[in-house]
Structures are given as C-alpha cells and as structure tokens.
Amino acid sequence: MLNNLLAPLCLTILAAALSACSKSEGEQAPAAPQVRIETVQTQALSITSELSGRIAAPRVAEVRARVAGVVLQRTYREGSDVKQGDVLFRIDPAPFKADLDSALASLRKAEASAFQARLQEQRYAKLIADQAISGQEYDNARAATRQADAEVAANQAAVQRARLNLGYATVTAPISGRVGRALVTEGALVGQNESTPLALIQQLNPIHADLTQSTRELNELRRALRAGQLQQVGKDQARATLIQDDGSPYALPGKLLFTDISVDPSTGQIILRSEFPNPDLDLLPGSFVRVRLEQAVNRQGISVPQRAIQRDGAGIAQVLLVDAENRVVQHPVQLGGAQNDRWIVTDGLKPGDRVIVEGVQHARPGEPVTIDTSPLPLAQHSGQ
Template identity: 55%
Template sequence: MHSSKVVFRSLGLCLLAVISMTGCSHNEAASQKQGEGPPVEVGVVTVKSEAVPVTTELPGRIDAVRMAQVRARVAGILLKQLFKEGADVNEGDVLFEIDPAPLHAIYDSAKANVAKAEANLTQAQAKADRYKNLVEFNAVSKQDYVDAVATAEQAGAEVLAAKAALETASLNLGYAKVTAPISGKIGKAKVTEGALVGQNEATELAVIQQMDPVYFDFTQSSTDVLRLRQALKKGNLQSVSPEAVKISLLLEDGTTYANEGKLMFSDISVDPTTGMITLRAEFPNAERMLLPGMFARARLEQAVNNEALTVPQRGVARGPNGTATVLVVDADNKVQSRLVQAETAVGDKWVVSSGVKAGDRVIVEGVQKVRPGATVKTVPFVESEKQEASAQTTPKAN
C-alpha cells in the first residue's frame, strides 16, 4: 500500500513537470511570435542644419580664348610653308612665304618715283626763291612769281604722294612673309605651295587658337536665375561674390577636370529663342586636355544654404520609382519610415528638403535588421568608424 502511494506521487510529479515544460515552450513561442525579443542595436545620426553650397550643373562647350585666321594680305603665288601643322607657334613667327618678286618691282618703282618727285621739288623751289627776289625789282611779274610758288607747292605734294606709295609698296613687300598674329596652336594648312592666294580676297591660309587658358561658355535658364534671385531676396540663401564662386568641370567621360575655373561674366540679356542666359568661365589648360568645341558640364556653386538639412547617403533608400525613404527612431525608440525629398547630393550626403526635421534620429547602420514599428536600441554613428571601414575595403595603390 505504501509503495503504491510512492508510485502515484512520482507519477504526479512527472506529470507536473511535463505540463510546466509545455507551458514554458508555449510562452517562448508566443513571445518570439510577438517580437518581444531584445531590441536590435542600430547606429543613428541626428539631423541638424549646416551650411551647404547650392550647386547647379549646366552644359556648355570649350572655346579658345583667342582665335586668329591667318590670311594672305597680298596677291601672289605661295612659295613655302614654314610651320608644322598642329604645332605651337609664337606671335611674329613666319608661317608662309608668298613670291616677293612682283612686290619688289613695285617697291623699286615707288622708290624711283620718290626720287623723281624730290628732284622736281628742288627745281621748283629754287625757281620760286629766285622769283621772290626778282619780283621786288619788278624783274618778273607778280603772276610769274605766284605761278612759281604754286608749282613748288605742287611738287612738294607730289613728293608726299610718292612717299606714301613707297610706304604702301614696302608694307606689301613685308606681307609676302605671312606671320602669326597671335601665339597658340596652329591647325592644318588650308592651301598648298603653288597656289595663287590673295587675288580677289584675303585668302585664309590657317587658323591659330590660344589653348591656355580656355573659355567654357554655358547657359542657364532664366527661370532658374529668377528662382535663385527670389530665394536670395527672401533670405533663404546667402549670396556668393563672383570672385568666390567655385566652378568645376565634368568631362564627357564622366571624370572631373583637375583644375577649378573662375566665373568671368554672365550675359545681360536673355536669348528670346531659347530663354537662356549665357555665362562664361575660364579654366587653365597647361596640359592641353581641353580642346575647343569639346562638350562638358560645369558644376557651379551659385549660393549657400545656411539652414540645409543633410542625411548620409547610406541612410537613404530609393524605391523602383525613384522615391526616397529613411528610417527614423521616435521618442519611444520605435522605427518609423519617412518619405523624403532628396534631390541634391553634397559629398556623401543628401540635402533633404522635406520629410525630416532638425533633431530627428535617422538610422544609417543596421537598416537591414529592422522594420517600421520595431523597438530598437540606438547608438551614435561615428563618422571615423565609417572612414576606417572604407579604408579597409579600398585597395591601396601600388
């Protein structure tokens, strides 16, 4: 009888243990199902305002600072080409030589005419001086004296005309050697030796372009200019002086040109056909990487937004339709999804115009581990940790 009680008591204890284990297992499953586990740790950045440049990308083309057409200024047969196509030339270098023989003949003839005119002047002046003394004694008539003086003056005018013709002949003889009007890079020759040039017009022989520095001419919509000026007037943006404007150049292959440029001017009128305003910047081009006619895009800093809200790019997710969202941790450490307007990138950050405010905590590390509504544990995301991780993943240059 006693042994039977012991058996029943043992069975009862076992049954209680099984029930207790079953209850615990059920509670754990329910707890896991409801998401009541320990909160996930995420790295957050507190949104704050900072000064951010207002940057615009505008298309345009490279232009030479100076361009000169080399032309034949006298008629004749082209004898020599004295430059290498595509080479750098200096102002005053002889580029072509036109046959000077006919020009020499004209020069010699003009020189002889000067000598003849001067001889006539000497004779006429001597006669006028002699008549001046004779007219006082009535040895010659006053009319003869007046005629002698007029003849001397006419001879003097002929000397001046002959000297002018001689100077013209000398200039034309000098034009037989065609020189570079400016320093720069010369293109291909547009005529060859043996061609008759300058017969009825100043024949174009070649083109020289100054390549360092170069101009970048680009356009901006007048609507954008008005919008910018209104924002400056309201105080939303701070103006930047023209000499402080930063301009960088994005080339056709997507690379950024190594040297920054400076803004030269903006046009004072709007093109009525396009509604655009023309701007010009100047860039150094010592390596001749920028060529006239090349297409590029200027990244222009036109103002400063002192109250811009920024979010690290790694904290912004893009949907299939291009919409941008961020995960924000509220005061109860709950995760919220926010739709934001993030259209301008500055370095590794997006400038956010709506969707968040100063003081919001945006998740930038551990985004993949959480979902909206989850409770999280926040820790500040330190920028140096991000830079160190980037340095570890970036291969070192040899």
C-alpha cells in the same frame, strides 16, 4: 490496479505541461533592430548646378593671306605651339619688291620736282619784291610748290603701301597658341580676289567652358538671393569643377568668369563662361562637357548621407527618423543638389532631427529601434 494505470498517464501529462512551459519561456518577443543615426545640424553649404556646355578657345585667329601670290614655303610644324610674330608661310616676294622699287623711283622723281618748284618760288619771291614779275606769276610758282609737295606725300604713301605688301608676303602668327593643319600647300595661289585662309591658331591654356543655364533656374536663384535665403559667392570665388567623360572630376579647379547679358530666344537659356587651366592640353575646343558650378552659399544648409534617402513608388524622397520614444517615423523631404556622398535637403528636416543612416533596411515605421552608439570604423568615419 487502477492506480498503476493512472500513474504513467499523470507523468505524461506533467511532462507535456513542463515542456509547453519551457517552450513559452524561450519564445520571447524579438529584439528591436539596431540602427545608427545622424543628428541634423545646419552648416554652410555651397549651392551648385551641374550645367552642360562646350569647350571654347579664349582666342582664335584665322591666319589669312593679305596679298595675292604663290606660296613658296610653310615654315611651321603642324600641331605645334607658336608665338606671336613667328613666321608661318612665305609668299613669293618678287612682285612686291618690284612694286616697292617702282614706288621709290616715283618718290625720288616727285622729290626732284618739289625741289625745283621751291627754288623757282624762292627766285620769284626776290623778283616780286623788285616788281620784275607780275603777282600772277608769283602765285603760280607758289601753287606749283604746294602741288609738288602733295606729289611727294602721295608717293611716300605709295612707298609705305608697297613696303606693307612686301611685309605681308611673310605671313606671321598674329597670336600665341597652337596652330593646326595647313589649309594650303606650297605652290598654291592665294589672296586672289579674296583673303585665303592659311591656318588656324587657338589659345588653349587657359581654356574656356561655355555653359548654358535656363532662365527659370537663374531666376529662382536670384529670388532666393534677394530673399536672403542664399548668399552670393564673392567675385572670382565661384568655383567650377569639370566632370570628365568617365564621371571623374577634372584635376584642376576652374572659376566662373561672367554671365552673359542676353538670352537665346530659341532656347530660353543664357551663357555662363568658366575658365580652367589646361597645361597638358587635355581639354580641346568643341568638346562637350559638364561643369559643376558653385553659384551661391546657404549658411543654414542641411545635408544627409545619400544612403539615408529612400524613394516610394511615386519617386518621392523620404527619410526614416527616430522620435523621442525611439520609434521609426517615415518623413518626406525635398532634395537639392548632391555634394560628394551627401544630398542637400531643401525642405522636410530641421536641426535636431535624428535620421537613420545605417540599418535602414531593418527599420519599420512605427516600430521601436535601438540606437547603435559604438564608434564607427576608421575608414567609414573618414569617408563621412
């Protein structure tokens, strides 16, 4: 009877033991997370600065009235392109034609007087040889000739001035470019005691972007160049990329023209002028822009994908490395500028370091990981 009671109990204990054993075998340690790494290598990287500034026309000409008169006609279409020498305005020329006619008449009179004086001097020259006149009379004749010649020269200058004024009545474009709205209308009296502005012409293609950079940043760059850490970009090779309002780059690349030699005492900044093609006139003077400017080259530069960068609560940039034992190590880095989808690392990494670029969210410092060596998808691979 006792054996009959113990047999089921033993079977129950045995079944529980077998179940516990099988359960412990199924609960193995979790597998190490899988990550993808990138081995750090040095390469030539351009050192860029993103600077702000404004678009400026390379050449600007204020068209002004150079003579006083009434505007008879505006001959150009506002907002159109004009060439140097094109007629823009016509001022009433009648007064200037009259002045020219008067000057020409005065010139002819002076020339007649000079002709008479020369003839008299020639006659006196023969008489003085025969001692028929005094030396004083001959000297007076010679002086009269020279005085008459001076009158002719003065009247010739007056004629030239009258011709200039008559020419100024036809207002032409001093430079080629795009002309803006007219600042006066037909019938307006211009040039009265001042040179009245009539219109504004600006050259828009190519166009300039005047940028500002602090002297501190410029001095740091110069120190790095002198120390040999960076190399100067060759003349006319410093590329510039204009960033549009929506954050996209302007389609046409530009170049750095020069760096100004004086510092603005109120802001402590210096002007850098860049130039961009502007065939479609998308860039207009006065517009606020940002320009990514290449100022130097680091031949031993290091960069990592932006997705590999993490930041702690204090905002310090960090990366996760994989050591020789395939364990995760957290390491702070110092970042420079960004290029495309990568950050330039100025300090904290060395060639050969293995940086986790995928699976960062699953990696924990001090824990082991497995490295995924499978080929990247074509689209993802081409984007790196």
